[in-house]
Amino acid sequence: MFGFLRSRKPSSAQTAKERLQILLAHERGSGGGSDPDFLASLQRDILEVVRRHIEIDRDAVEIKLERSDDLSSLEINIDMPGAKARTPG
Amino acid sequence: MSKVIVVTSGKGGVGKTTSSAAISAGLAMRGHKTVVIDFDVGLRNLDMIMGCERRVVFDFINVIQGDAKLKQALIKDRRLENLSILPTSQTRDKDALTKEGVKAVLDELREDFDYIICDSPAGIERGAHLAMYYADEAIVVTNPEVSSVRDSDRVLGLLNSKSALAEKGDGSAVKAQLLLTRFDPARSARGEMMSVEDVLEILAIPLLGIIPESSSVLKASNEGMPVALDEKSAAGRAYQDAVGRLLGETTEVRAVQGEERRGFFQRLLGRGG
Numbered sequence: 354m355f356g357f358l359r360s361r362k363p364s365s366a367q368t369a370k371e372r373l374q375i376l377l378a379h380e381r382g383s384g385g386g387s388d389p390d391f392l393a394s395l396q397r398d399i400l401e402v403v404r405r406h407i408e409i410d411r412d413a414v415e416i417k418l419e420r421s422d423d424l425s426s427l428e429i430n431i432d433m434p435g436a437k438a439r440t441p442g
Numbered sequence: 443m444s445k446v447i448v449v450t451s452g453k454g455g456v457g458k459t460t461s462s463a464a465i466s467a468g469l470a471m472r473g474h475k476t477v478v479i480d481f482d483v484g485l486r487n488l489d490m491i492m493g494c495e496r497r498v499v500f501d502f503i504n505v506i507q508g509d510a511k512l513k514q515a516l517i518k519d520r521r522l523e524n525l526s527i528l529p530t531s532q533t534r535d536k537d538a539l540t541k542e543g544v545k546a547v548l549d550e551l552r553e554d555f556d557y558i559i560c561d562s563p564a565g566i567e568r569g570a571h572l573a574m575y576y577a578d579e580a581i582v583v584t585n586p587e588v589s590s591v592r593d594s595d596r597v598l599g600l601l602n603s604k605s606a607l608a609e610k611g612d613g614s615a616v617k618a619q620l621l622l623t624r625f626d627p628a629r630s631a632r633g634e635m636m637s638v639e640d641v642l643e644i645l646a647i648p649l650l651g652i653i654p655e656s657s658s659v660l661k662a663s664n665e666g667m668p669v670a671l672d673e674k675s676a677a678g679r680a681y682q683d684a685v686g687r688l689l690g691e692t693t694e695v696r697a698v699q700g701e702e703r704r705g706f707f708q709r710l711l712g713r714g715g
Contacts, residue, residue: 366635381595
């Protein structure tokens with residue numbers, strides 16, 4: 354029973370680890386790279402392009418960059434408004 | 443060939459000075475001529491942790507500014523003949539530290555000592571920068587807590603870009619190792635605290651040691667005695683183990699609590715060795 358509960362709600366240590374992994378991927382990207390803060394500017398560009406076609410909130414674009422030795426992945430999540438989605442014009 | 447080792451963390455209060463004192467004492471106990479330098483100008487505390495606060499006459503800043511000779515400022519530890527302390531100034535500010543001055547003092551210390559331990563101030567400004575700038579190795583002191591891990595990651599970035607070795611641009615790097623302090627195995631097992639494995643996965647540097655949360659650390663600082671001298675305390679033994687590993691011994695990272703963790707630590711060492 355407890356195992357069941359635990360699997361539904363991550364431990365606070367797990368939450369800490371995940372928050373750090375996401376945050377540090379951003380900070381490392383902007384720290385010593387040749388293009389400082391490229392994730393933030395990528396995020397702004399994506400937001401701008403999407404907003405040309407669909408009305409989305411300013412904070413609707415979420416970007417995660419995960420780097421490891423073998424594989425790096427860029428995950429882009431865009432929160433779409435439900436019923437209000439429509440193209441302009 | 444002497445080694446300059448910075449003890450750093452970014453975040454304050456994680457145990458830099460406690461660790462500097464304990465590791466310096468451990469090195470001296472093993473027969474290595476060791477000096478520990480306080481880089482926290484204006485907030486001098488290494489002298490209290492080492493129990494020599496009433497013996498400070500001249501300091502690091504006096505030496506840098508030519509007001510005293512290095513030998514006048516060095517304090518010989520009364521317990522360990524191989525250990526000396528170079529206290530900093532309590533009245534000046536960190537602008538009194540200069541790159542050239544620090545280099546001159548380190549070069550002179552290299553002639554007499556095997557290990558030069560630089561106790562960095564918190565933060566990433568002048569004092570912290572100069573404490574790490576000439577380092578050959580770094581001990582990154584981290585608590586299993588989000589702000590400490592984040593700051594350690596930042597400091598690792600600085601070691602890789604703003605140190606004399608990194609600036610050579612020939613692939614040289616400061617060898618950085620993790621010292622996880624204030625670790626509570628019971629809370630970690632309950633999922634209330636990040637595990638050793640979690641922190642290692644995030645910071646991706648070798649593990650030098652795990653110091654368990656222990657009442658003996660406060661007791662040692664109350665008495666002005668490096669905790670490594672307290673052989674009865676788990677923290678003291680953990681520091682002794684870390685010193686062994688710093689010297690290249692492949693001692694197993696002691697299971698902090700419970701048999702079930704031992705396999706994991708063995709795997710860690712197998713990988714790190």
